[in-house]
Structure formats: structure tokens, C-alpha cells
Amino acid sequence: MNTKVITIANPTRDVGKTTSTAAIGDILARKMNKRVLVIDTTSPGDLSCRFGCSPSNHANPTLDILLSEELNAQKEQRVGDLDLTPFILKGIMYQKKENVFTLKKASKYEHLSIICSSPELNFVYNLMDYDDNSIITNLLEHLKNCNEFDYILIDTPPSYTLRNIRDHFIAGSDYLLIPLVPSKNSLAGVERLVNSFVRISKHSKIQKGNSLQLLGLFFCNVSCKDEVDIDSYVMDNIAVDKSSFFRTSIPQSTDIINYGNVDAPITVLFPDSSASSKYVSLVEEMLSRIDNKENTT
Ligand SMILES: Nc1ncnc2c1ncn2[C@@H]1O[C@H](COP(=O)(O)OP(=O)(O)O)[C@@H](O)[C@H]1O
Ligand SMILES: [Mg+2]
Known part of the structure; x- marks a missing residue:
């Protein structure tokens, strides 16, 4: 199977991006036996923490190091020759050897790798040309070419100042997945994101010939009180086709x-919670959507 790159994004903070990326990655790797790479593109490193990595105890290579490799390759005009496999394998081996992913309640991951954030990440982002997505799209292309992963999941920052960086990751992906909470604030952000997604997918088709697709939207962190309102929220407040929403809400x-x-x-910490079992249903829905989309393109 070709590697599928899925970026998880929403410009609003606290809508469940990181929680969902970690849960989906865990389910794909442990329950579904998929080879998964998760990438933490946010500078506080929340996703890295969810997999037992901190700035002082992270798996190598971190994202800033890989982006620097791409920047140097571009400067020296050797992008086509760049092979990241040894870097990535070093990370995987580090993970196995050092047992970074031995979590409180989980056994060691055999199929999950991580590219961690680091304190230097924003520095490297600042070296990048905000109008040129080629560094990030090349990195993702090189990671796909390693043939080591079935799925690459990318957690993105909420901040508007890093909007371009987030859009570059979206541009290099196969799918965009949008978690949201049923609040007015979140819906406005989603609408902007979907609009920029439409532009990005047009560009990426021209640029790379690939077809970036909207995998779907799902509601997260839904209280009983919100549940009844979801349909009317969606209908009244967002210009996104209703069929793009997953049936499963968390x-x-x-x-x-x-x-x-x-x-x-959370699927490790609270495996019996209803949120965890809904994440399993969500992943099943996601995989069948991907299957359908792959078969129709
Ligand atoms: N299903 C849920 N139930 C309760 N709290 C949740 C749920 N999902 C996320 N949270 C909490 O909401 C906050 C924001 O989640 P997070 O995944 O960090 O959002 P984001 O990455 O979009 O900023 C965190 O404190 C997280 O623990
Ligand atoms: Mg986050």
C-alpha cells in the first residue's frame, strides 16, 4: 500500500487536534497493525509528550533536523538525491533500543514511529520562505518514499502566525482531517480552513499532480448538552457539504x-471510556472512506 499522509488541522486551539492525532495513531498502530508515523509540527511539542517524548528525551531525528536537511539540499541543489531513509531508520532504531515509547500502561510500540518537535523548531520555520511550500512538501515526499509507513499523521499548530507552515503540510498531504467542537468560534475557523484548503488543493494538483482531498470533519469533546445541537449547528453555520462530516463524534x-x-x-490511558471506543469507530470510518476514495480515483 502507498503511504497515505493525513494532516489534522483546525486554526482554533483546544478543539482536539493533538488528542485525536494521538488516539488515531495509537489505534492504527496497536489495534490495526498499521505502520504509523506521527509528526509533531507544533513547537510546544504536545504530541511528542503524548508518546512519552519530552525536549530532553526525544526520538531522533527531530523535525527541525529533517527540515534543515531539506533546506540544505535545496540550497545545494541536490533535492532529488536526498535519501532520508537512514535518518528515519535511525529514529526507529532509537525508539526500539531506548524504549522511548514504553508508556505507563502500554506495551512498547512496534509499529509506531514519531518525528518529535524540539525547541529549535520555530527557529527553522523562520529560516523557511513562507511563500514556498517545497521544503515541507519535499520532506513529506521523501518520507513517503521510504516505504516504511502505511500512514503518516501530522498534528498542526493552531496559531494564525504559523498558518503558512500549516498550509505547507496540508499541501504535501493526501488528506485533510478536521476535528472541531460545536462552538461558533470553531466553526468560523473551520470555514476559513476549508476555503484555503480548496485553494491549496488546486495548487498542489498543478504543482505535484497529486490530489489532496478532504477526508472529513468530526466533532470532538462533545458534551450531552451539545449533542442535540450538532445538526442545526452544521446546517446553520457552516458552508461545508454535510456528507463531509463523519457519523462518529467523540x-x-x-x-x-x-x-x-x-x-x-487517551486510548492507552482510558481504553474503556466511551471516547476511546468512538475513536475506534472513527478510525474504521476513516479507513473505509480512504478505501472508497482510492477506488474512485
Ligand atoms: N473527548 C474529550 N473529552 C474531554 N476533554 C478533551 C477531549 N478531547 C480533548 N480534550 C481536552 O481539550 C483540551 C484541548 O485538546 P487538544 O487535543 O490539546 O486540542 P488542540 O490540539 O486542538 O489544541 C485538552 O485539555 C484535552 O485534554
Ligand atoms: Mg494541539
């Missing part, structure tokens, strides 16, 4: 509220 979890979920995916 309920608000009292376990997360009571205990937090900073150092492991």
Missing part, C-alpha cells in the same frame, strides 16, 4: 477532565 470524557491526558493517548 464525546467529552470525564476521565480526561478528571485526570488529564498529557502523557499518553
Whole structure:
């Protein structure tokens, strides 16, 4: 199977991007036996933490190092020759050797790799030309060409100042996945994101000949109170085709509220919670959508 790159994005913070990336990555790797790479593109490194990595204990190579490789390759005009496989394998081997991913309650991951964030990440972002997405799209292309992964999941920052960086990751992806919460604020951000997605997908078709697609939108962190309103929210407040929404919504979890979920995916910490079982249904829905889309293109 060709590697599928899925970027998880929403310009609003606290809508469940990182929680969802970690849960989906965990389910794909542990339950579905897929080879998964998760990439933390955010500078606080929230996703890295969910997989047991901190700035002082991260898997190598970190994202800033890989982006620097791409920047140097572009400067020296040897992009076509760049082979990241040894870098990536080094990361995978580090993970196996050092057991970075031995989480509190999970056994070691055999099929999950991570490209961690680091404190230097914003510095490297600043070296990049904000109007040129080729560094990031080349990196993703090189990662796909390693043939080491079935899925690459990318967690993105909320911040508007890093909007271009986020859009570059979207441009290099096969699919965009949008978590959202049923609030007015979140819907306005989603509408802007979907509009820029339409532009990005046109450009990426011209640029790379690939077809970036909207995998779908799903509601996260939904309280009982919100549940009844979802349909009317969607109908009244957002100009996105209703069929783009996944049937599965992720309920608000009292376990997360009571205990937090900073150092492991919630599917590891609270496997019996209804949020965790809904994440499994969501991944099933996602995979069947991807199957359908692949078969019709
Ligand atoms: N299903 C859920 N139930 C309860 N709390 C949740 C749920 N999903 C996310 N959260 C909490 O909401 C906050 C924001 O989630 P996070 O995934 O970090 O959002 P983002 O990455 O979009 O900023 C975190 O404190 C997280 O623990
Ligand atoms: Mg986040």
C-alpha cells in the first residue's frame, strides 16, 4: 500500500487536534497493525509528550533536523538525491533500543514511529520562505518514499502566525482531517480552513499532480448538552457539504477532565471510556472512506 499522509488541522486551539492525532495513531498502530508515523509540527511539542517524548528525551531525528536537511539540499541543489531513509531508520532504531515509547500502561510500540518537535523548531520555520511550500512538501515526499509507513499523521499548530507552515503540510498531504467542537468560534475557523484548503488543493494538483482531498470533519469533546445541537449547528453555520462530516463524534470524557491526558493517548490511558471506543469507530470510518476514495480515483 502507498503511504497515505493525513494532516489534522483546525486554526482554533483546544478543539482536539493533538488528542485525536494521538488516539488515531495509537489505534492504527496497536489495534490495526498499521505502520504509523506521527509528526509533531507544533513547537510546544504536545504530541511528542503524548508518546512519552519530552525536549530532553526525544526520538531522533527531530523535525527541525529533517527540515534543515531539506533546506540544505535545496540550497545545494541536490533535492532529488536526498535519501532520508537512514535518518528515519535511525529514529526507529532509537525508539526500539531506548524504549522511548514504553508508556505507563502500554506495551512498547512496534509499529509506531514519531518525528518529535524540539525547541529549535520555530527557529527553522523562520529560516523557511513562507511563500514556498517545497521544503515541507519535499520532506513529506521523501518520507513517503521510504516505504516504511502505511500512514503518516501530522498534528498542526493552531496559531494564525504559523498558518503558512500549516498550509505547507496540508499541501504535501493526501488528506485533510478536521476535528472541531460545536462552538461558533470553531466553526468560523473551520470555514476559513476549508476555503484555503480548496485553494491549496488546486495548487498542489498543478504543482505535484497529486490530489489532496478532504477526508472529513468530526466533532470532538462533545458534551450531552451539545449533542442535540450538532445538526442545526452544521446546517446553520457552516458552508461545508454535510456528507463531509463523519457519523462518529467523540464525546467529552470525564476521565480526561478528571485526570488529564498529557502523557499518553487517551486510548492507552482510558481504553474503556466511551471516547476511546468512538475513536475506534472513527478510525474504521476513516479507513473505509480512504478505501472508497482510492477506488474512485
Ligand atoms: N473527548 C474529550 N473529552 C474531554 N476533554 C478533551 C477531549 N478531547 C480533548 N480534550 C481536552 O481539550 C483540551 C484541548 O485538546 P487538544 O487535543 O490539546 O486540542 P488542540 O490540539 O486542538 O489544541 C485538552 O485539555 C484535552 O485534554
Ligand atoms: Mg494541539
